[in-house]
Amino acid sequence: MPTTxxxxxxxxxxxxxxxxxxxLDHITQAVKSRHDxxxxxxxxxxxxxxxxxxRGISPKxxxxxxxVVKEIIxxxxxxxxxxxxxxxxxxxxxxxxxxxxxxxxxTSYDLTxxxxxxxxxxxx
Numbered sequence: 001m002p003t004t005x006x007x008x009x010x011x012x013x014x015x016x017x018x019x020x021x022x023x024l025d026h027i028t029q030a031v032k033s034r035h036d037x038x039x040x041x042x043x044x045x046x047x048x049x050x051x052x053x054x055r056g057i058s059p060k061x062x063x064x065x066x067x068v069v070k071e072i073i074x075x076x077x078x079x080x081x082x083x084x085x086x087x088x089x090x091x092x093x094x095x096x097x098x099x100x101x102x103x104x105x106x107t108s109y110d111l112t113x114x115x116x117x118x119x120x121x122x123x124x
Contacts, residue, residue: 043079043116048072052083052119054111061096062111065089066122070110079116085109 015027039056046052046069053066067086072079085093087107094103103109 039117042121043119046072046081046116046119046121050119051122052081053122054083054114054118055120057115057118059097061093062114065093065111067108069119072116080112081114081116081119082110082112083114083119085111 015024019027048069048071050069051067052069053064054062055064057063065083065085066089068084069081070084071082073081085108090103090106090109093100093109093111094106095101100109
């Protein structure tokens with residue numbers, strides 16, 4: 001039996017007009033789960049030498065940093081990368097946290113341990 005996919009406007013209309021607290025809780029969890037699936041799918045497509053921007057990471061000052069994936073580690077635990085930051089991102093990092101203040105003036109920096117799920121490929 002084929003399943004039909006509801007139109008986005010119908011889903012949004014239901015949420016705005018009919019969803020009660022219980023339905024909203026279920027919808028919120030479903031949206032979170034879908035975001036997780038999409039992030040994991042995108043993470044699986046990250047390759048070495050890909051240009052990426054870091055998104056959805058904590059600490060927040062790492063968000064928006066970018067450049068090239070130098071290495072990917074897919075061992076135990078969640079896969080993560082070493083991202084070689086460009087000069088602009090290295091400067092941003094140097095002035096965002098005292099922990100990285102020593103990077104001021106450097107042209108690049110290898111940021112280790114970046115979860116692949118937080119790497120977004122930059123489309124050229």
